[in-house]
Amino acid sequence: MTAPLAVVVVGAGFGGLGMAIRLKQSGIDDFVILERAEELGGVWRDNRYPGVACDVPVHVYSFSFEPNPDWSRFFAPQREILAYLHHCAEKYGLGPHLRLGMGVARAEFDEARGLWSITTTKGTVLETRVLIAAAGLALTTPVLPDIPGLTTFEGKVFHSSRWDASTPLDGKRVAVIGTGASAIQIIPEVAKVAKQLHVFQRTAPWVMERPDFAIPAGQKALFRKRPSVQKLLRGAIWSLMEAFAVGFVVEPRINELRQKLATRYIAKQVHDPVLRANVTPPYTLGCKRILFSNDYYPSLQRPNVELVTERVREVRGRTLITADGKEREVDAIVCATGFEASEAPAPFELRGLGGHTLEEAWKDGVEAYLGATVAGFPNFFFIVGPNTGLGHSSMIFMIESQVAYVLDAIKTMRAKGLGRVSLRPEVQRAYNERLQERLARTVWSKGGCVSWYTTKAGKNTTLWPGFTFEFRARTRKWDEESYEVG
Ligand code: N01
Numbered sequence: 001m002t003a004p005l006a007v008v009v010v011g012a013g014f015g016g017l018g019m020a021i022r023l024k025q026s027g028i029d030d031f032v033i034l035e036r037a038e039e040l041g042g043v044w045r046d047n048r049y050p051g052v053a054c055d056v057p058v059h060v061y062s063f064s065f066e067p068n069p070d071w072s073r074f075f076a077p078q079r080e081i082l083a084y085l086h087h088c089a090e091k092y093g094l095g096p097h098l099r100l101g102m103g104v105a106r107a108e109f110d111e112a113r114g115l116w117s118i119t120t121t122k123g124t125v126l127e128t129r130v131l132i133a134a135a136g137l138a139l140t141t142p143v144l145p146d147i148p149g150l151t152t153f154e155g156k157v158f159h160s161s162r163w164d165a166s167t168p169l170d171g172k173r174v175a176v177i178g179t180g181a182s183a184i185q186i187i188p189e190v191a192k193v194a195k196q197l198h199v200f201q202r203t204a205p206w207v208m209e210r211p212d213f214a215i216p217a218g219q220k221a222l223f224r225k226r227p228s229v230q231k232l233l234r235g236a237i238w239s240l241m242e243a244f245a246v247g248f249v250v251e252p253r254i255n256e257l258r259q260k261l262a263t264r265y266i267a268k269q270v271h272d273p274v275l276r277a278n279v280t281p282p283y284t285l286g287c288k289r290i291l292f293s294n295d296y297y298p299s300l301q302r303p304n305v306e307l308v309t310e311r312v313r314e315v316r317g318r319t320l321i322t323a324d325g326k327e328r329e330v331d332a333i334v335c336a337t338g339f340e341a342s343e344a345p346a347p348f349e350l351r352g353l354g355g356h357t358l359e360e361a362w363k364d365g366v367e368a369y370l371g372a373t374v375a376g377f378p379n380f381f382f383i384v385g386p387n388t389g390l391g392h393s394s395m396i397f398m399i400e401s402q403v404a405y406v407l408d409a410i411k412t413m414r415a416k417g418l419g420r421v422s423l424r425p426e427v428q429r430a431y432n433e434r435l436q437e438r439l440a441r442t443v444w445s446k447g448g449c450v451s452w453y454t455t456k457a458g459k460n461t462t463l464w465p466g467f468t469f470e471f472r473a474r475t476r477k478w479d480e481e482s483y484e485v486g
Pocket of ligand 1: 054055145160177178179181182183202289336337338339450
């Protein structure tokens with residue numbers, strides 16, 4: 001076995017790459033990034049469905065330290081975001097640190113030596129002082145619907161995040177199950193080429209107008225010449241998005257106003273009163289993720305598209321049978337049915353103090369401190385851990401906040417010669433009590449919906465309950481007093 005590393009980062013998406021860049025910039029070079037896939041990119045590598053694009057303005061959906069003056073659109077397509085991540089890895093010299101096709105099978109903390117021992121999926125063993133899981137928690141593991149007969153469907157069936165490019169849908173009869181963020185990007189594209197498209201909706205989503213546009217060449221030139229202009233724009237967009245949080249967590253009347261706008265948008269776009277009623281959500285706007293699209297409602301009104309609100313009871317042969325007994329024969333089924341989220345499993349087998357697993361620590365629900373550390377798991381950090389998701393702004397802001405926190409912890413450990421830092425259980429308890437109290441007052445708890453934000457028992461394990469600037473302030477410096485150090 002080789003000498004212990006300083007840091008192992010697991011995952012090469014926005015979180016893992018952002019962490020790795022900051023490590024390098026801080027002069028910490030003895031680290032590796034383990035990535036189970038053969039390519040970097042995280043969700044932007046996995047999601048390749050037609051129409052896939054960022055649903056947050058791209059000027060805020062990119063690293064603050066690496067602006068890109070060349071985005072083609074305000075809501076950039078997936079291929080540009082993936083290319084951006086490749087560019088970042090290359091520019092910041094991450095190539096020699098990347099171990100592609102190598103995931104983590106298990107990791108165990110050696111208490112006597114204060115080191116993590118990691119067994120990779122290739123069977124190699126690595127040791128490291130600090131282990132950082134940036135492997136995605138909430139939106140990584142696809143969920144297929146539990147419909148009898150789906151697995152024996154005689155045509156093609158696939159999940160939105162595992163798009164089967166070898167199955168062109170042109171001229172085919174297609175079913176899309178789900179009407180979430182992925183589905184509303186897929187449906188308009190498939191509707192253009194399919195012979196017939198059946199959209200199976202369980203709950204109507206709130207959809208608002210998407211202020212998308214191609215970024216003019218003059219603007220790109222200006223961004224290149226004066227990066228401060230793009231920075232100012234980024235700040236302005238972030239501030240506007242931050243204002244949306246007011247409606248979610250402080251003043252519901254702001255949300256009510258947005259809901260009126262969304263209702264008016266339905267009235268403007270959907271002409272048939274039956275369809276209009278069917279696409280009108282039965283819950284308060286914001287309770288589930290707000291979606292943005294200009295072509296979703298028009299696509300539902302194409303002659304080759306049908307919105308089905310009956311539950312799919314069974315799949316038999318090539319036929320979907322709904323609860324009302326109606327049968328629809330199709331060639332392909334796209335399951336845009338989301339991911340393991342609020343009850344996501346630990347990203348890999350992790351054994352901390354006393355040999356206890358993270359799974360055991362989370363038996364009553366996933367939780368952490370500042371989405372980063374868990375009591376009983378020394379020298380272990382998450383990027384995009386529990387309760388760091390957002391309903392109103394860009395995850396990249398949260399990622400950069402968490403990276404700063406973890407980096408400060410590592411730098412402090414090195415400066416003070418700390419071999420082991422372990423979150424105090426009482427800190428985790430108090431933090432989560434307060435977090436859940438705040439979440440209980442928000443639209444995510446009171447809005448009358450069932451969403452991937454909360455567990456079946458109703459605990460919100462995914463979202464941060466406030467403004468992103470609050471999170472930034474709390475993660476600016478590592479708080480040594482919250483940890484037992486040694
Ligand atoms: O998944 P979802 P998603 N039978 O869970 C339905 C991010 N994202 O992949 O509402 C029938 O939101 C389910 O119905 P219901 C973003 O954070 C980002 O679309 O539960 N239907 C719902 O309609 C997003 O929130 C971008 O009643 C079933 C849909 O499937 C997250 O990913 C783009 C069903 C699932 O929607 C997940 O989005 C895309 C069943 N058994 C996604 N099970 C960006 O652009 C589920 N459904 C950044």
